[in-house]
Amino acid sequence: MKLLVTGGAGFIGSNFVHHILENRKDVSILVLDALTYAGNIDNFEKWMWGHDNFCFFHGDIRDEKLVGNLMRNVDKVIHFAAETHVDRSIDNSDAFISTDIKGTQVLLEALRGTHVERFIHISTSEVYGSAEKMPMDEDHPLKPQSPYAAAKAGADRLVYSYFCTYDIPAVIIRPFNNYGPNQFPEKLIPLFITNARENKPLPVYGTGKNTRDWVYVKDCVRALEKLLDVEINTIKGEVINIGSGKDTDVLTITDTILNKLGKDRSLIKFMPDRLGHVQRHISATEKAKNILHWEAKTTFLDGLESTITWYLENEEWWRKIKEGRKEFKEFYKRYYHF
Numbered sequence: 001m002k003l004l005v006t007g008g009a010g011f012i013g014s015n016f017v018h019h020i021l022e023n024r025k026d027v028s029i030l031v032l033d034a035l036t037y038a039g040n041i042d043n044f045e046k047w048m049w050g051h052d053n054f055c056f057f058h059g060d061i062r063d064e065k066l067v068g069n070l071m072r073n074v075d076k077v078i079h080f081a082a083e084t085h086v087d088r089s090i091d092n093s094d095a096f097i098s099t100d101i102k103g104t105q106v107l108l109e110a111l112r113g114t115h116v117e118r119f120i121h122i123s124t125s126e127v128y129g130s131a132e133k134m135p136m137d138e139d140h141p142l143k144p145q146s147p148y149a150a151a152k153a154g155a156d157r158l159v160y161s162y163f164c165t166y167d168i169p170a171v172i173i174r175p176f177n178n179y180g181p182n183q184f185p186e187k188l189i190p191l192f193i194t195n196a197r198e199n200k201p202l203p204v205y206g207t208g209k210n211t212r213d214w215v216y217v218k219d220c221v222r223a224l225e226k227l228l229d230v231e232i233n234t235i236k237g238e239v240i241n242i243g244s245g246k247d248t249d250v251l252t253i254t255d256t257i258l259n260k261l262g263k264d265r266s267l268i269k270f271m272p273d274r275l276g277h278v279q280r281h282i283s284a285t286e287k288a289k290n291i292l293h294w295e296a297k298t299t300f301l302d303g304l305e306s307t308i309t310w311y312l313e314n315e316e317w318w319r320k321i322k323e324g325r326k327e328f329k330e331f332y333k334r335y336y337h338f
């Protein structure tokens with residue numbers, strides 16, 4: 001199987017590529033990634049570069065010619081590439097509209113008339129907005145509350161429209177909040193682990209009582225692997241949540257990280273609430289269980305402990321970003337003011 005992976009140098013994408021190369025001899029991976037500030041070549045370990053089933057293309061999903069050429073030579077596509085940081089989208093949404101919506105449209109157009117057997121679109125639980133009913137199933141209303149979420153909702157529904165209009169063999173996946181190795185240290189969990197390590201403030205929005213459904217990335221990529229293999233007619237045109245069915249609030253996470261690192265609560269810096277902040281997220285899990293025979297295996301505490309250990313053991317990886325990348329430093333200073 002020849003698989004095109006867009007955004008494979010990012011957090012979830014690189015964990016997925018790692019998992020597939022380690023576990024599947026029958027899948028040959030072609031990564032297309034523009035290496036934006038969030039893309040990271042260091043996310044591919046040495047052994048991966050030398051692997052027969054791994055090929056990397058540095059390019060943009062909005063490049064119609066490049067995408068058209070790649071699409072003609074693959075059997076399946078999994079589409080991760082996106083601008084992904086809510087706070088950055090509040091600061092300026094241009095790149096989100098362009099990559100998340102236009103980029104997805106370029107891929108969908110390129111798909112038409114090819115023999116690609118399935119298009120796995122990675123959407124997000126953020127498209128739902130705050131939970132209006134709990135748990136949140138795939139029929140929950142879509143009320144995106146940030147420009148990021150709105151751009152992803154646009155892409156999500158665009159994919160659905162191509163399924164309805166052109167019979168594109170697409171499935172739409174809505175993962176809840178992922179965490180684990182290789183996550184860019186601007187996102188909550190890696191930011192808090194690395195800031196605590198550096199004795200820097202941990203910026204908590206509002207009361208810190210907002211909750212999310214946290215999925216350990218290694219659980220998520222197991223679900224995504226299953227999507228490569230299930231009978232296409234069981235997933236075509238479907239939306240499937242990938243969540244744990246449990247939620248945890250930000251303050252509990254903050255306290256757990258501080259405790260594990262032996263730091264005290266004086267590092268917590270309460271900030272004015274994030275604009276449009278989603279209050280609560282908790283996923284329904286039945287559909288993933290029924291269709292993919294998948295459920296999250298890792299408890300949040302175990303996953304958080306493994307994640308903390310990874311960041312402590314891979315200090316060079318995150319210091320290179322926090323100290324070396326001006327995109328990180330400039331945004332952080334401008335947005336959080338410290």
Ligand SMILES: NC(=O)c1ccc[n+]([C@@H]2O[C@H](COP(=O)([O-])OP(=O)(O)OC[C@H]3O[C@@H](n4cnc5c(N)ncnc54)[C@H](O)[C@@H]3O)[C@@H](O)[C@H]2O)c1
Pocket residue numbers: 006007008009010011012013032033034035036037038039040059060061062079080081082083084085099103122123124125152174175176177178179184
């Ligand atoms: N991280 C989460 O908790 C989470 C939860 C639900 C859904 N998602 C979705 O999963 C996908 C991956 O998320 P992530 O956290 O790994 O993101 P990430 O920001 O870590 O990685 C995104 C990757 O996409 C690449 N990219 C960005 N613009 C591109 C373009 N125009 N062309 C080609 N490549 C481009 C980047 O270089 C980067 O490697 C996204 O679609 C995101 O919306 C993420």
